Amino acid sequence: MIKQVVQQLVQALPEGLARVDADDFVWFGPTEAAALATLLQTAGQYPGLTLMPDLGQPIETDRRWSVLPVSWELLNEIVRLRADEYLITVQPGMTVGEMNRILAPHRQRLGTLYPSSRTLLSLIGQDLPCLTQGSVGSFRQQVTGIKALTGAGEPFKYGGEVVKNVTGYDMVALLVGSRHQYGLPVEVTLKTVPIPEMERRLVIDLQPVDETALPSTPALMSTFVDEIKNLQAELNTLKGIALFRLRASIGWKCLLDCGGWRNTVQPDMERLQAWVQALDARGPGLHELDCEASAFDHWLDKLDWQRPGQSYNLVLKVALPTAQAREFLVGFATADWFDAADCLWYPDAGVMYLRWRSPNYPYSAELETIVEWVEQHHDGLVTLAVRPVNIDLPDTLAQPKEPEAFERWRYRLRQLYDPNGLLGPPV
Amino acid sequence: MHAIIPQPVWPAGVPKGAQLCYVIGVMATTTPNNTCLSTQQLNALRQALGKLYVLDKPEVLKTYECDACLLIKAPPDVVVLPRTVEEVATVVRLCNEWRIPFVPRGAGTGLSGGALPVDGGVLIGLNRMDRILEVDAVNRLAVVECGVVNAWLNREVKPAGLFYAPDPSSQTACTIGGNVAENAGGIHCLKYGVTTDHVLGLEVVTPEGDVVWLGGRHGAYRHVNWVNMFVGSEGTMGIATKAIVKLTPVPDSVKVFLAAFSQTAQATGAVSQIIASGLGPSALEFIDDFTAQAVDAAFHVGFPKGAEAVLLIELDGHPSEVAEKEVRLKAILETFEVSQLRFATNEAERLQLWQARKGAAAAYGRIMPAFYLHDCVIPRAELTHVLHIIKTVASDYEVLIGNVFHAGDGNLHPNILFDPADSAMMARVLEAGEVILKACLGVGGVLSGEHGIGLEKAHFMDQLFGPVELEVMKRLKRVFDPMGLANPAKIFPAGGGCGEGRHSNREAVKAGLPLKQLNADQGWV
Numbered sequence: 001m002i003k004q005v006v007q008q009l010v011q012a013l014p015e016g017l018a019r020v021d022a023d024d025f026v027w028f029g030p031t032e033a034a035a036l037a038t039l040l041q042t043a044g045q046y047p048g049l050t051l052m053p054d055l056g057q058p059i060e061t062d063r064r065w066s067v068l069p070v071s072w073e074l075l076n077e078i079v080r081l082r083a084d085e086y087l088i089t090v091q092p093g094m095t096v097g098e099m100n101r102i103l104a105p106h107r108q109r110l111g112t113l114y115p116s117s118r119t120l121l122s123l124i125g126q127d128l129p130c131l132t133q134g135s136v137g138s139f140r141q142q143v144t145g146i147k148a149l150t151g152a153g154e155p156f157k158y159g160g161e162v163v164k165n166v167t168g169y170d171m172v173a174l175l176v177g178s179r180h181q182y183g184l185p186v187e188v189t190l191k192t193v194p195i196p197e198m199e200r201r202l203v204i205d206l207q208p209v210d211e212t213a214l215p216s217t218p219a220l221m222s223t224f225v226d227e228i229k230n231l232q233a234e235l236n237t238l239k240g241i242a243l244f245r246l247r248a249s250i251g252w253k254c255l256l257d258c259g260g261w262r263n264t265v266q267p268d269m270e271r272l273q274a275w276v277q278a279l280d281a282r283g284p285g286l287h288e289l290d291c292e293a294s295a296f297d298h299w300l301d302k303l304d305w306q307r308p309g310q311s312y313n314l315v316l317k318v319a320l321p322t323a324q325a326r327e328f329l330v331g332f333a334t335a336d337w338f339d340a341a342d343c344l345w346y347p348d349a350g351v352m353y354l355r356w357r358s359p360n361y362p363y364s365a366e367l368e369t370i371v372e373w374v375e376q377h378h379d380g381l382v383t384l385a386v387r388p389v390n391i392d393l394p395d396t397l398a399q400p401k402e403p404e405a406f407e408r409w410r411y412r413l414r415q416l417y418d419p420n421g422l423l424g425p426p427v
Numbered sequence: 428m429h430a431i432i433p434q435p436v437w438p439a440g441v442p443k444g445a446q447l448c449y450v451i452g453v454m455a456t457t458t459p460n461n462t463c464l465s466t467q468q469l470n471a472l473r474q475a476l477g478k479l480y481v482l483d484k485p486e487v488l489k490t491y492e493c494d495a496c497l498l499i500k501a502p503p504d505v506v507v508l509p510r511t512v513e514e515v516a517t518v519v520r521l522c523n524e525w526r527i528p529f530v531p532r533g534a535g536t537g538l539s540g541g542a543l544p545v546d547g548g549v550l551i552g553l554n555r556m557d558r559i560l561e562v563d564a565v566n567r568l569a570v571v572e573c574g575v576v577n578a579w580l581n582r583e584v585k586p587a588g589l590f591y592a593p594d595p596s597s598q599t600a601c602t603i604g605g606n607v608a609e610n611a612g613g614i615h616c617l618k619y620g621v622t623t624d625h626v627l628g629l630e631v632v633t634p635e636g637d638v639v640w641l642g643g644r645h646g647a648y649r650h651v652n653w654v655n656m657f658v659g660s661e662g663t664m665g666i667a668t669k670a671i672v673k674l675t676p677v678p679d680s681v682k683v684f685l686a687a688f689s690q691t692a693q694a695t696g697a698v699s700q701i702i703a704s705g706l707g708p709s710a711l712e713f714i715d716d717f718t719a720q721a722v723d724a725a726f727h728v729g730f731p732k733g734a735e736a737v738l739l740i741e742l743d744g745h746p747s748e749v750a751e752k753e754v755r756l757k758a759i760l761e762t763f764e765v766s767q768l769r770f771a772t773n774e775a776e777r778l779q780l781w782q783a784r785k786g787a788a789a790a791y792g793r794i795m796p797a798f799y800l801h802d803c804v805i806p807r808a809e810l811t812h813v814l815h816i817i818k819t820v821a822s823d824y825e826v827l828i829g830n831v832f833h834a835g836d837g838n839l840h841p842n843i844l845f846d847p848a849d850s851a852m853m854a855r856v857l858e859a860g861e862v863i864l865k866a867c868l869g870v871g872g873v874l875s876g877e878h879g880i881g882l883e884k885a886h887f888m889d890q891l892f893g894p895v896e897l898e899v900m901k902r903l904k905r906v907f908d909p910m911g912l913a914n915p916a917k918i919f920p921a922g923g924g925c926g927e928g929r930h931s932n933r934e935a936v937k938a939g940l941p942l943k944q945l946n947a948d949q950g951w952v
Binding site for chain 2: 082083084085086107108127137138140141150154155156157158159160161162163164165166167168169170171172173174176177178179181193194236237260261263264267317319320321322323324350351379380381383400402403404405406408409410412413416417
């Protein structure tokens with residue numbers, strides 16, 4: 001039945017807008033904003049369909065006839081570069097890497113540091129934290145202008161090529177982080193930053209010895225976390241920092257991004273070397289400093305845990321103020337569930353990710369403990385970073401209790417911005 | 428500065444005995460005792476808040492009839508001064524029950540008429556909610572009630588080596604709640620960002636009377652960024668009663684430079700070059716000669732005479748970084764015709780320069796009783812072009828215009844001086860303002876960078892947004908405030924459909940006709 005509806009929709013659309021892949025599944029590839037508007041307006045007349053923005057990765061887990069992928073692959077043009085204003089306007093299908101390549105000849109790049117393969121569309125949908133958030137601000141802060149369409153295909157905009165704006169409601173805030181439930185962006189203006197005269201992107205291997213010889217004791221965690229805090233205070237040109245541990249590799253690592261003028265970065269590098277040597281002298285491990293930019297990029301890419309298409313993992317996003325995050329890391333260091341987790345902490349963004357792979361998922365009761373500790377006792381927030389499949393989640397995670405007003409507002413948002421229910425599950 | 432005294436024209440159909448007030452030349456009426464609330468309703472408010480904190484005497488209400496935008500006046504029916512969030516919620520619930528509008532107000536330093544109850548109703552003054560509840564130096568945040576004055580918070584956190592970055596010129600009077608409502612900026616937001624970038628969480632009384640926390644100390648959200656959506660919504664989505672704000676470490680080293688230019692174009696060229704160089708100053712302010720002399724006469728800061736423009740440039744950071752930036756700044760300035768370059772040699776001099784900059788509004792008061800201040804933002808590369816237009820407009824309309832603005836952000840502040848008693852001058856001032864705004868929009872600018880749209884600029888919104896775009900934006904109001912009772916008639920031009928105030932005789936206020944048209948059609952001037 002739904003297949004017939006889709007076929008009717010395809011026939012109703014202008015030629016070239018609908019595509020059919022090798023498996024006979026339909027997807028859409030608008031080449032301009034007007035085509036996307038036509039798609040939304042036309043599809044809205046066929047109940048039961050959902051349009052799913054393709055965030056740059058294959059959609060593997062939800063191939064149903066009623067869920068129709070929309071690719072931004074052809075909406076990836078640069079609209080305008082204002083290098084003198086440190087602004088770039090692009091279509092959201094463009095990747096971070098493409099934007100940085102365009103900016104490079106002007107000695108500029110995006111301030112937020114994300115893996116090159118990420119599309120702007122996915123960043124808008126997910127509002128990801130990043131390594132350099134402490135120095136350049138959140139992703140929301142990078143967006144100065146946006147043009148978008150509601151679920152009914154109506155155009156709206158906010159801001160533009162100006163770096164400051166309070167003209168009307170913040171429609172960027174409506175879209176960023178909303179998982180495209182209230183509108184679809186078609187053009188975005190972003191701030192850029194100058195590429196510093198000198199930059200050093202480094203990986204510190206904090207514990208490269210055999211894990212069995214050096215268990216993750218609270219004392220060790222405490223040392224690491226405090227040492228990172230000291231390091232942050234000591235480096236004047238530090239632009240970004242992340243602390244992480246992957247179970248597949250051994251030990252904790254730290255990513256550092258330093259940049260500035262040559263005569264300010266060089267003293268920092270000397271201080272960093274001294275810090276590593278001091279840590280090495282005190283601790284039982286060998287602490288290494290890998291200054292290869294490729295190593296940094298490798299890890300940055302590996303830490304892209306909220307990448308679409310990876311929904312088979314359980315990934316929690318834990319937002320905590322810095323002091324409470326340190327307490328979390330130290331306090332839970334010996335817990336089995338913590339030991340089984342990959343962990344990534346952006347101290348400046350106040351965000352920590354915990355990821356488990358099958359079959360080491362924590363029990364529902366353990367998840368309940370995490371949520372209770374974070375939300376009820378330590379002023380934090382736990383959310384699911386990606387939608388897990390076949391995992392027994394406690395209600396606190398699956399259906400978090402929120403003020404009734406939020407539910408009302410969300411309902412009205414969907415009613416008003418996606419009246420045909422195309423951009424998500426029906427309200 | 429003096430209030431504007433409009434020339435009343437009795438409107439057809441309005442009962443004699445009603446008192447008139449004027450809102451941009453449009454008449455609104457109130458009942459003879461200056462309140463539209465019944466005795467029973469007033470008593471209910473008194474019971475909830477205490478007699479002392481419900482104000483309804485006309486002479487007292489006059490205090491609340493305008494904000495710092497002296498073009499617009501609208502006395503409230505009644506003013507309430509709650510002390511707690513529960514009291515605020517009680518008042519809002521009563522307003523819901525009675526279907527009457529409510530308007531939050533901080534210190535009344537707003538510059539767009541945002542806190543004026545033009546549809547009548549209850550004005551909720553948050554000034555008694557003025558406690559700094561917590562300073563958490565470890566997590567670099569503070570929890571404050573929204574009536575806390577911006578400068579008080581900075582005074583409180585300074586010993587911890589921290590500061591609250593948004594610093595509007597009115598920071599010694601304006602409140603954090605007002606800053607949240609307008610998404611206030613200030614001199615240092617060039618580097619540190621505006622209010623929305625510094626708010627982690629808000630306790631809000633919703634237009635339907637619920638008390639909820641948006642965000643929190645964690646600064647995160649589930650799928651909808653309520654905090655960023657609320658900040659800058661000008662009290663139309665509810666009333667913020669507490670805020671959790673970020674605090675920023677005070678930089679190790681700060682240096683302020685004063686550069687004087689014989690020609691405006693040289694100064695704006697330097698601004699573009701400084702921005703393009705990636706130097707990243709923490710402040711970059713433009714002061715024209717007219718303003719510099721006014722400020723100098725008032726504050727004696729020694730601004731150079733004969734220069735068309737002065738730039739105040741602040742560099743901050745680690746001492747080595749500031750030293751490096753200074754070398755590069757001087758190299759840039761050497762390529763322009765700088766008639767004088769000096770820097771504040773100590774903290775006192777630095778503060779004096781900034782106080783003088785922030786005191787420009789007061790300095791204008793020595794020249795003319797009032798001024799009409801615009802707040803448009805343009806691409807910085809267009810500064811030379813638009814300043815030239817402003818100069819031409821001043822000449823064409825025979826008005827005095829002082830320019831003192833956040834050049835680094837492209838956030839213009841043309842101050843058009845006027846004497847409210849001179850109605851012919853008033854007409855020229857309003858027309859000049861409109862021409863300037865249109866020029867800014869013409870180069871890709873926006874209407875406001877930090878003052879908000881309020882009432883004063885609402886009728887310009889349709890010059891920036893098409894009807895569909897405006898309608899889509901307006902829906903956000905309906906999400907939070909389906910009854911349209913929270914600060915109605917703001918932001919959007921007439922016929923908004925958001926507010927359904929019960930005062931049919933105040934519908935004219937919501938008509939929001941263009942100023943020029945009103946002046947011509949209704950014989951106000």
